Amino acid sequence: MEKPVIVGAVLYDPKVSVIWDIIRDFFEANGCPMDVVFFTNYELQVEALLKGQLDVAWNSPLAWVDAQRRSGGKCRAIAMRDTDRDRVSHIVARKGGPVTRVADLKGRTLAVGAKDSPQATLIPLGLAQRAGLEPGRDITVKRFDVLVGKHGDHVGGELDAFLCLKEGKADACAMLDMNWDRWSTDGTIDPHRFGVIATTDKFDHCVFTVREDFPPAREKQWLSALFRMSYENPQHRQMMDMEGLKKWEPGRTTGFGPLSEAVKKQGFFEGRGA
Secondary structure, X not given: OOOOEEEEEEOOOOHHHHHHHHHHHHHHHOOOOEEEEEEOOHHHHHHHHHOOOOOEEEEOHHHHHHHHHHHOOOEEEEEEEHHHOOEOEEEEEEOOOOOOOHHHHOOOEEEEOOOOOHHHHHHHHHHHHHOOOOEOOOXXXXXXOOOOOOOOOOOXXXXXXXXXXXXXXXXXXXXXXXXXXXXXXXXXXOOOOEEXXXXXXXXXXXXXXXXXXXXXXXXXXXXXXXXXXXXXXXHHHHHHHHHOOOOEEEOOOOOOHHHHHHHHHHOHHHOOOO
């Protein structure tokens, strides 16, 4: 019997186990045995990948940067969702208020998500740093550490950050573009009262990661099965809707610049973050 490819995924939400049951069944039916190991946080998952306990890790952007850092750049990004490409985060403030640009945050309070959230904390703080504003010195950072270890793969901290702004306890907040779009149309955010005052550079999000010694033949077989999943197939569509994609794309590493810059400037891996 062919040895299954072992994939790691973080349980940031109960739906994750349902998603991976569907994917696993599809891979089995397509002659590519696969099994899944679930983790409670990305740090453990990165460690398991680098120790050879996993073949593939479904990594957050911060977990990708960490895996590259800890492996000396010897990991490969092999696939990602179409929605993982070219994301941005927004700084949102009250319309008609004193904050109309990033520079206006000096001496004021910015609400952000969890300390390890690329989209709601690290990259937005990097945007402020580019404008010459240092977190903790020029800006008071009000952080919402919801589900630390899951790297912001949930809306908890981001939503709390917006509610902090709405309640007048912060002057601005940070959020992913997809959350701004969703919340400004479903009634969570009133776009007549709140608006985007700044947007980060584009960045990429989650990525399937392998070590450099993952056999090319197994990688090709696994990717061939992955790329056969189609949104036009109703059986696949359920999973793809839950996972937030319409198509799997080849992996790339060109979109991790803003995050790599932010973690370096903020000393995140050295424990010096805001």
